[in-house]
Amino acid sequence: MKYIGLIVCLFISSIFSINAQEILSPNKKIKVIVTADNNSFGQVSFKILYKNKLEYIEVLPNSPMGIVRDDQQFTDNLKLVDASKVKEVNQKYEMIAGKRKLCANQGVEKVFKYVNSNNKPLNIVFRVYNDGVAFRYEFTDKIDALVNVIDEMTTYVFPSTTNRWLQSYTESYEDFFPFSDSGKANNNKQEWGFPALFKVNNNPVWVLISEANSTENNCAARLSNLKNPNEYKVSYASPRDNFKQTGVKTMLPWNSQWHTLIIGQLSDVVESTLIMDVSEPNQLKETDWIKPGPVSWIYWAYNRGSKDYQKVVEYTDLAVAMKWPYVLIDWEWDVMTNGGDIIAAVNYAKSKGIKPLIWYNSGTSWLEPTPNDRMLTAEKRAKELAWLKEIGIYGIKVDFFAGDQQDMMKLYLDILKDAAKYQIMVNFHGATVPRGWARTYPNLMTTEAVYGAEWYNNKPTLTNKAAEHNATLPFTRNVIGSMDYTPVTFSNSQHPHITSYGHELALSVVFESALQHFADRPEAYNSLPVEPKEFLKKVPVTWDETKLVDGYPGEKVIMARKKGNQWYLGGLNGKDEKQTLKIDFGFLDKANYKLKLIKDGVNDKSFDVEIINVKKGAVLNVECLPRGGFVAVLEKQKEKN
Template sequence: MRISMKYSIAALFVILSSISINAQEIVSPNGKVKVVLNLPEKNAAHNLSYKALYKIGSKFVEVLPYSKLGINRAEEQFADNLRFIAASKPAAIHDKYEMICGKRHECENFATEKTFSFENSDHQPLDIVFRVYNDGVAFRYVFPNQSDIKINITSEATTYVLPEKTFRWMQPYDLSYEKFYPLSKTGLSANKEQEWGFPALYKVNNQPVWALISEADVTENNCAAKLSNLKNANEYKVTYPSARDNFKQEGVITTLPWHSQWHTLIIGKLSDIVESTLITDVSEPNQIKDTEWIKPGAVSWIYWANNHGSKDYQKVVEYVDLAVEMNWPYVLIDWEWDVMANGGDINKAVDYARSKGIKPMMWYNSGTSWLDPTPNDRLLTAEKRAKEFSWLNKIGVYGIKVDFFAGDQQDMMAYYIDILKDAAKHHLMVNFHGATVPRGWARTYPNLMTTEAVYGAEWYNNNEILTDKAAAHNATLPFTRNVVGSMDYTPVTFSNSQHPHITSYAHELALSVVFESGFQHFADSPSAYKSLPEEPKNFLKEVPAAWDDTKLIDGVPTEKVIIARKKGNQWYIGGLNGKDTPQTLLIKFDFLDKGIHDLHLIKDGKDDKSFSSEIIKIKKGSIVKVECLSRGGFVGVIK
């Protein structure tokens, strides 16, 4: 018995040695973020996985337990049959660039990059490139060999594993990304479909560490992905979109070499999540040489209060006049402008706006077959875009809003990028509506000013759901959707459209700062803005739409948020109470330079439809308490 046990132990040792795992580490330049890959030795085929950790004090906390890696083509699998070949030496990444719109004008990032090379069982190569940034992790798959033969990349094994009972804020997948981000500890959706759109936020259990899953640098040779946890509620698999009626393709059709999008995981304190530029950090640099014509700004927007308003020339004139009075540079002429009547047509409306010093922009249907608001099908081909954009240049239009995209398939990714490229040739700025979430294109094509992909104020027109959920939803978006790019929520409404809102007037005013968008489409009627007291009205006349810096002062998803944004030598602060009960919000001024500053504060008044204001002397380290009504808020300017 003793001899048998002795030989059994020895045999077990030999077996374990033959499949031993070589754990390779990559650490961020600041030492805070670490990735560990389990790599098989001795050419053993293996299920490849990685985990991510974050340093708190002297200890590393597991942010993402071991999670599977891999990708598949129709003719070849690169998942559980990978043999490790080699790893590159660590390379230092240090990148500086400028953004025309976004949370920060001057962006700088540091990372450590390593490339891991593998072969599958048919000796076909696969590289996986990892970058570990000071605020997160990015990795992508690369097929490095050369071939002109078309291949079909069908799926990924990529999975994000979350511990049980992890607090998570994830949006059920929707073609237009217009759903809420409900708090969940189970990962189960109400409709049991178990598909989720990017970005996806979670908090590491019992630790002050957060993570946001998304993707970036999607090209015309990629589709956009989503997450599915159908098999296990705590395992979120990267999933490609299904074919649709007029696009039968699954996955990606391409030649080689090829690379995937960057899979991204922003990691750190909640402020690290909100302030991160990781999505643009990993995206291709600016492809537009001349950018002087690209100007962020506020927009008067006709749709919310009028729906069919752009058919009515006189209504359009009212919104041009509103832009003049409010010092907003733009007016958007929305759908049905091609059938404009009541005193003028689109040419006359554009001429009127230009005569008043207001730059007009125009709406387009992308050409989807399932929605027919006009004008339809003017952008679907390069020839049609060239004709339409030349006409817009001729009459003096500065930008376009393109609506109703059909999904996240590869052809739609190519369509988005083609629109951005062709619009840039004609010096036209772009707003994507009814669209996918931002995936880094604002760096590559900075004429992309904003994207909808949010359950925004427009939904007050559609049903009553937003009325009760808006405050908590608004206090969640800065930690989720708005992290990954400009967000066309169409904010700051004081009157009611089809359905009422019960957020306070000061809450609504604060959305102009809390929500970042290169085009900030102010959605209410002219009478609503004109009837504001002088101080909030003047605030809206001056609030920027692009920022030099962004700081999260305080916040908890669904409960509260305070964000400070800098433009020039002024800080603007916005705070939201996401609760249905009054709440005191604390502004901590640790971010200020030395000296005494004046804080001009506009906050809730005696009721939810009034304001109060004061000027407070502050300095670095000061703390100011702001009493907010239920679903209330405030704004401030530091001069």
């Protein structure tokens, strides 16, 4: 009898080994289990576990996979024919901009090869990293005719007690990330844009879902939980009025974008470079001409573009006074008057040692702002970019893209490629979220895709929501790439802001953007006290290292970013009440440091400055006003002989 029991156990064990295969991250903290049945046709699913202390916590219960073409489906009719051995992925690379200079694409990869009931092949490739998981679909057969990839069955399943911070989907990705424990939207659409943040099942485990390495043969996706609030299905961009296509039309072989899940403690999420890690390496041969930096920006203060030559002069002079290398000449520059035209404005900037950047309408969406017809086709781009190079323009801001369809993915990439030929940097506005392109084409300096400070011009909503929103973005939108929020405003635009001056100053460190557009009026910066003004003259926009010191979405954040031998700290109070932010200096080397702290003063329009000696392991409590904040600079002290 015992032999029968042993045989049964061995049989069950062999069935389990067939039906489920594990992939472990290099540090063994993340475990992916993929169903891989080679005995019958069925649906593939995967689950993710995370090792917290001594035990594995289920992060993602069994979650369906699959993809659909117009000529074939690969959903509930898949059979495993082969699974590769786990292989190491190990690639070091350097970023010109971003949260970290030296990065490593370091994980393990396993490829599952399936066929559907028509014997057509599909590969599902998994990569597992110490800070997350990425997977993609691959059609490996060769078909010269176009096929239409129309849908995915990919669904992220979460326990019902999961907390979430999700943005309702809009084409411009300009909305808030409100906290929810139900997964239900204020509208009936139940559609969500990337990135999407989850805190799983009351455990200290966080997941940020997005996607990366989209190409001209992909469209961008979104999430939908219309059928079940705890099941988030990947959905492709909808057709639009003048682009009727659903999904992607492509010849084979083909692969999807990488679906990414950044997983771990909150600091693992914030500090992750997974979006860049899985994206294609730099395609540009020369990059010495790519120079990140602060920018003076006209639009915010006047809710208008740059048709007034005298305003362009004012903001050029501001850049000179603040030692910022760039001035952005925004929309309406093609009808500039009041003393000069665009050539005069460019020449004035160059005469002052300031490098001009210039705005364009993409020509695909809201066509009223001009110039609106110069970036849409290859021929028009070549003509315009050659002219820009000739007159001395260093970068373009391209605005008002039409959506997330395949033709828009192609347009983004075509603009980046064409601009690089003329050594022109690029800023995308009114655009999709970052998808790893800044690694592939490092002339992409920043992307809007955020409910930023320009919204003080449009509605009164941001006045009361800004502090909480600002304290949420470091855990959501800014994780996946540079974010052109247009920060650090002390005066008011059309609608007032009630964040403190200390809070506003801290945005220069808390928010990462390779072109940091400082948005306020010249007189607002000129009238600052000496210490905050000098801080804004020197604060970097690119970083060697980034650390989350403390934080929780919507409540507080303390970011530490290293540049050379200095650490810059920024802290935000996201609450409408006073809060003490605690700086733990455990991230420092074993040395003595001098800290210059610029924090909230006696009221929200004043500052207080302190000089403090600190070392590794020290703790400093900083009192913040409601919606307040602080910045600090840490300088390592030379050892005495």
